[in-house]
Amino acid sequence: MRGEEWSTVEAELSPRHRAFAEATDFLPRAGRVALLPAEDGRIDRVLFGLGDGSDPFLAGKLPSLLPPGTYRLEPRPSLDRSAAALAWLLGSYRFSRYRKPASKEPLLVAPEGIDATEIGRIAEAVALGRDLVNTPANDLGPDEIEAAARSLADRHGAAITVTQGAALARDFPLVHAVGAASPRAPRLIDLTWGDAGAPKVTLVGKGVVFDTGGLDIKPSSGMLLMKKDMGGSAAALAAASMILGAGLNLRLRLIIPAVENAIAGNAFRPGDVFRSRAGLTVEIGNTDAEGRLILADALALADEDKPDLLIDFATLTGAARVALGPDLPAFFTEDDDLALAVTDAGTKAVDPVWRLPLHKPYASLLDSKVADLNNVSGGPFAGAITAALFLRRFAPGTRSHVHFDLYGWNPSTKPGRPEGGEVQTARLVYALLKERYPAQ
Structure with missing residues (x-):
């Protein structure tokens, strides 16, 4: 309940429950819980404070606060039961691949009047993406990302092709160059689904399963979370799962370049020059800016294909984290109407983002003396913007293009967001596309 509802709720309580709440000093502050006992000592009712109601996902705290059992949400005018049910499911997520899960968890009965199938579909897709990000690189490589994409394709009748080996070197030279040093073969995964005559929406996800930095090697502290450098592909797969499950009226294409940026005698080097799929030549200024290289070929x-809407997801720059922190992904687009729609969808889906500018004069920071462009600016300024400008060079024919620069990780637990891997912007993109291309 919200704070202003407490007097009404308190009046509805039995004398015993009212006395118990008073004895435990319960007030409906955000996140406060009181377990009211029945005469036999079992839990009869739960009081949960929503504070001022500003956090629609606050109910995501309940799975970690309540003992095992089956619970129902009482209808309250101020409670969005759909948001609360989704928050509960998202907050119930646990990554238990390597440790025994709790034998019993608190369960929520689906409230009447909500679309439980839709909410379950979203939660399942988020769990898929979180599992992928949380899995360490020794158990998740390009093979496993391909397997996840194939499983999605099989489930929904989508077509899928995978390019690797000599064909990858020929057709996607930047993807091949970044992944060449790993014993786990790089590849480009391409999934398509839907009516060919429907609006074309293409999702591209960065799939770097581990990033050592290459020959421009990261310090050990910089590698600790690099299993999450495939977070863009996880977000794209999660969004695709929601879209396919809902049967939206669009032609979906999902492209994932999947590589490991490793170190060996055949690793690509600073100063190397490669011709990209687009025909542009790229000088390597830093091998640790590998994500934009594989995305360039994918874009x-x-x-x-001239999509109506192109969206890419990538854990791309530390500069975006410095500017906006881990909870607020940056996004870039030249389409002002689309930018407003993205921001609105993020607010409604409780999946917030913030627009940063594609400041074209900064493109000169990527100039190269020996190639069409360098993969880094070489300076400390505007790193997220120059990365986005680099990517735009490879999709010049697509006006409606959104680039998301993600962190892909919850540094600490928040309601509905357990610490660990996160598929930021996946629910936002689904909400945006569901509004634009509803299922028929």
Whole structure:
């Protein structure tokens, strides 16, 4: 309940429950819980404070606060039961691949009047993406990302092709260059689904399963979370799962370049120059800016199809984290109407983002003396913007293009967001597309 509802709720309580709440000093502050006992000592009722109601996902705290049992949400005018049910499911997520899960968890009965199937579909897709991000690189490589995409395709009758080996070197030279040093073969995964005559929406996800930095090696502290560098592919897969499950009226394409940025004698080097799929030559200024390289080839492929909407997801720059922190992904687009729609969808889905500018004069920071462009600016300024400008060079024919620069990780537990891997912007994108292309 919200704070202003407490007097009404308190009046509805039995004398015993009212006395118990008073004895435990319960007040409906955000996140406060009181377990009211029945005469036999079992839990009869739970009081949960929503404070001022500003956090629609606050109910996501309940799975970690309540003992095992089956619970129901009482209808209250101020309670969005759909948001509360989704928050409960998202807050119930546990990554238990390597440790025994709790034998019993608190369970929620689906409230009447909500679309339980839809909410379950979203929660299942988020769990899929979180599992992928949380899995360490020794158990998750390009093979496993491909397997996740194939499983999605099989479940929904989508077509899928995978390019690797000599064909990858020929058709996607930047993807091949970044992944060449790993014993786990790099590849480009391409999934398509839907009516060919429907609006074309293409999702591209960065799939770097581990990033050592390459020959420009990261310090050990910089590698600790690099299993999450495939967080863009996880977000794209999660969004695709929601879209396919809902049967939205669109032609979906999902492209994932999947690589490991490793170190070996055949690793790509600073100063190397490669010709991209788009025909542009790229000088390597830093091998630790590998994500934009594999995305460049993937975006060039997407651009050839002339999609109505192109969205890419990537754990791309530390600069975006410095500017906005871990909870607020940056996004870039030249389409002002689309930017407003993205921001609105993020607010409604409780999946917030913040727009940063594609300041074109900064493109000169990527100039190269020996190639069409460098993969880094070489300076300390505007790192997220120059990365986004680099990507835009490879999809020039697509006006409606959104680039999300994600962190892909919850540094600490918040309601509905357990510490660990997170598929930021996946629910936002689904909400945006569901409004634009509803199922028929």
